[in-house]
Structure formats: C-alpha cells, structure tokens
Amino acid sequence: MEPFAQSILMDAPMAIVAVDRSGHVRCANATAERFFGRCLIAPPADISDLIDDFDTAVLNSPSAVKDINALSRSSGKDLYRRARRFDGRQAFVDLQAAPFSKAGENLVTLFILDMTASVEAETALQDVKLQIIHNWRLNSLGEVASMLAHELNQPLGAAVNYLAAAESAFRRRGVDASETADMMSSAKGQIERATDIIRRFRSLLAHDTGFQTRENVAAVIDEIMPILHVHARETEAELAVWIDPADFTRCDRVQLQQVILNLARNAMDAPRVGTPRKVEISGRQTPDGYLMVVSDNGPGVAAEMVDRLFDPLVSSKPGGMGLGLSICRTIVEAHGGAIELGSSPQGGAAFAFTLNANVHDFHRPSGTDDTNAAPDDYSQDAVTPNARRA
Ligand code: ADP
Numbered sequence: 001m002e003p004f005a006q007s008i009l010m011d012a013p014m015a016i017v018a019v020d021r022s023g024h025v026r027c028a029n030a031t032a033e034r035f036f037g038r039c040l041i042a043p044p045a046d047i048s049d050l051i052d053d054f055d056t057a058v059l060n061s062p063s064a065v066k067d068i069n070a071l072s073r074s075s076g077k078d079l080y081r082r083a084r085r086f087d088g089r090q091a092f093v094d095l096q097a098a099p100f101s102k103a104g105e106n107l108v109t110l111f112i113l114d115m116t117a118s119v120e121a122e123t124a125l126q127d128v129k130l131q132i133i134h135n136w137r138l139n140s141l142g143e144v145a146s147m148l149a150h151e152l153n154q155p156l157g158a159a160v161n162y163l164a165a166a167e168s169a170f171r172r173r174g175v176d177a178s179e180t181a182d183m184m185s186s187a188k189g190q191i192e193r194a195t196d197i198i199r200r201f202r203s204l205l206a207h208d209t210g211f212q213t214r215e216n217v218a219a220v221i222d223e224i225m226p227i228l229h230v231h232a233r234e235t236e237a238e239l240a241v242w243i244d245p246a247d248f249t250r251c252d253r254v255q256l257q258q259v260i261l262n263l264a265r266n267a268m269d270a271p272r273v274g275t276p277r278k279v280e281i282s283g284r285q286t287p288d289g290y291l292m293v294v295s296d297n298g299p300g301v302a303a304e305m306v307d308r309l310f311d312p313l314v315s316s317k318p319g320g321m322g323l324g325l326s327i328c329r330t331i332v333e334a335h336g337g338a339i340e341l342g343s344s345p346q347g348g349a350a351f352a353f354t355l356n357a358n359v360h361d362f363h364r365p366s367g368t369d370d371t372n373a374a375p376d377d378y379s380q381d382a383v384t385p386n387a388r389r390a
Helices: 002-011 030-036 056-060 064-073 116-139 141-173 177-205 217-235 253-269 303-308 324-334
Strands: 015-019 025-028 081-084 090-102 105-114 212-216 237-242 248-252 277-286 289-296 339-343 349-355
Touching (some): 015 090, 030 105, 056 064, 141 177, 141 324, 177 253, 212 217, 217 237, 237 253, 253 277, 253 324, 324 349
Antiparallel strands (some): 015 025, 212 248, 277 289
16 A cells, blocks of 8 residues: 555655755655756755745744644735746745654655746736726726826916917017017927927827936926926915935936826815915935825815725816826836825825835835825925925
8 A cells, every 4th residue: 555655646746745854855756856857855955945935944843734834824926935946947836734754753745736827827917907907097098188188288278378478568568579589488398398298198108118217306396396386376385395406216207297297286276274385395215216205284185085096087176187196196107106195294195106116015114014004104304404495
C-alpha cells in the first residue's frame, strides 16, 4: 500500500514537498520539480528560496501547520504567495500544509497549488473593467460634448467679454490703440486656451499622455490667476495660493489648470452665511506624487452628495451641470493619481489630488482601508510658509 500511495503522490498533478523544521526540502514529487524547474532534494532546496516571504521560523512553531493554513485561508489575490521558478517566470501559489512524519522526524508537507492562471485572469478582468469604466465615462458622445461645453464655457465667455469691452471702447472713444490691443490680446489668449482644451481633450480620450511634461507648478497656476481673480471678485472670495516656486511635477499644463479652475470655482461658489469666503490652493511633494489641495471655509459637501460626488451629471446647484468633479477625476486618473474629498482646516470642504502617483490610496493612513473613514484633515503645515502668494 505504501509504495502505491507514494506513487500517487509522486505523480499527483499538484506540487507537493515535505520540509523539515529548518525549511529544507526533504521530499518532492515530480510535479514540484517540474513547477520550480529544478531538482529540489539533492542538494535540498530551502523553502524560503522557493516561496517569497515564507518565514521558516513558522516551521518551528508547534502550530506550524495551523498557522500556514490560516494564512492561506484568507482569500484574495494579494495573499497568494509568489513562487520563484528557476526560469524566472512569475508564479502565484496557494499553500496548504499537513503534518508528516518520516523515520520519527516531524516534517511538514506543503501542497503547492499553482494559482498563476487564475491571478492573471483576475488581473486581466480588472483591466477590462477599468477600461470599460473609462470608456463608459468618456465615450458616450453626449457626455463628451457636455464635458467640452462645460470646459469651453469659461474661456469662450471671457473672450466674448474682452471683445465686447473692446467694441464698446471703439464706439465710445474711437480707436485707442494700446487699450484695445490689450483687450484683443486677452481675447486671443482665451480663444487659444479654448483650442488647447479641445486638443487636450482629444488626447484624454485616446489615453495619450504626450502632453505631460515636467512643469513648474507655481508657473502653471500663475497662468490662470487672472481667471481665478475674476471669479474671486465676483464671489467676493479671498484667494490664497501656497506653492513653493521651486516645485516641479510631471503634468499636462492645461489639464492641471482645468482641475484647479473647477475645484477653485466650486470652492468660491460654496455658500456661506455671514462669513467672508476664503479659498486656499496649496501643493507639495509627497512620496506618492505631487499633492495639491483646494480648500474652503464653506459648509462642506452636503451629506446626500458625498457618495456620488465624482459621478457625472450630479449637481446640487440650480443650473449646475454636475461635470466639474467628474472631469477632474478623469484628468487626475490620466496622470496616474487619485482625487478625494477631505475636510478643510478652514471648516469647509477640501479636495485633494495627486499627480504622477504610483498608488491610488495615497490618502489613507497605512494599514487602513476604511472607505467610510472620516474625511482627512488637510492642514497647511507642510507647505513652505514663505511660499504664500496672493
Ligand atoms: P456643479 O458645480 O456643476 O454642480 P461639480 O461636479 O463641479 O458640478 O460638483 C458637483 C457637486 O459637488 C456640486 O453641485 C456641490 O453639491 C458639490 N461640491 C463641489 N465642490 C464643493 C465644495 N467646495 N463645497 C461644497 N460642495 C461642493
């Protein structure tokens, strides 16, 4: 019976190894040697060289088998372990342990289940899902048209105002070369901005990052200060910008300006009763990318809006298109970043986003994944105080 059982284990389709308490492989079936692509018992391979993060200390515990199985039972792709194959190909495995004694020695048998195909399928599925979400968000013609209309409204409206002012100056006073030239040039600047927005939108649809270059953040924001000042005047808001003039980040200049304009306009529009409006824009380098925060002293986001804030066409404003935040998210994600709502130290809302980030969960304290956690409090402490500009 024993040779028969042994032959079943040797030819089983699952990789099986028995390790001693110091982690050396003492027996291995043919599938295990094929899987790892090397001989495992002469000389004995060390299990921690075969499986990443396998802590051999666990084998010395009286509850070794239970401990290994407990870890394997927690599901999720991230808990599969990486196996190191001789040919360097990536592989993910699930481990199941069982006690085994041979010639009076207590060994642990490890059943090594190759999960690579399933992990790859899951990853491919995630990619497809992300692609579908992206396409859904952008490819609906009506939505793209609405987004463009939303973004073009400001520069085209401003250009019309400049031209109207130039026209009325003409009519009242005849040609005043320098004044009208200035107004025409401002109108031209706004129309160029509109053209730029259309061009960058096309690149956003095509997932093209070609317009992303290394930019000085303060200079990018400086270019839209005249627009921000007009809105600040209209809403009687006080605007402060805290950005170190030495800060650089990789971004599409016009798209970053669109994000800041949308967030700052929302911040200035947030209604307040009896207090002067205060809006702050700040930026700083973090290990996860360049972090920018637009905060205000308004009432914060209405509770019923919080869950759908970044969905398109969701607005609490009369006549609002509900597209500003959706556009912001699309642009930020095209920069490898993430955007989220936090609470402002000034008492209102704070929208924080990263550019050029490698990870999406930049905002969560490490070790937590609580999507219902209270919004983060974005303080200005880390921003260079003398970087303040009006
Ligand atoms: P819109 O401004 O057209 O409504 P947005 O997508 O820019 O579209 O904003 C969606 C909604 O998010 C707003 O209608 C508002 O309810 C809420 N919101 C955005 N920014 C703020 C803010 N700074 N303070 C409070 N609520 C905000």
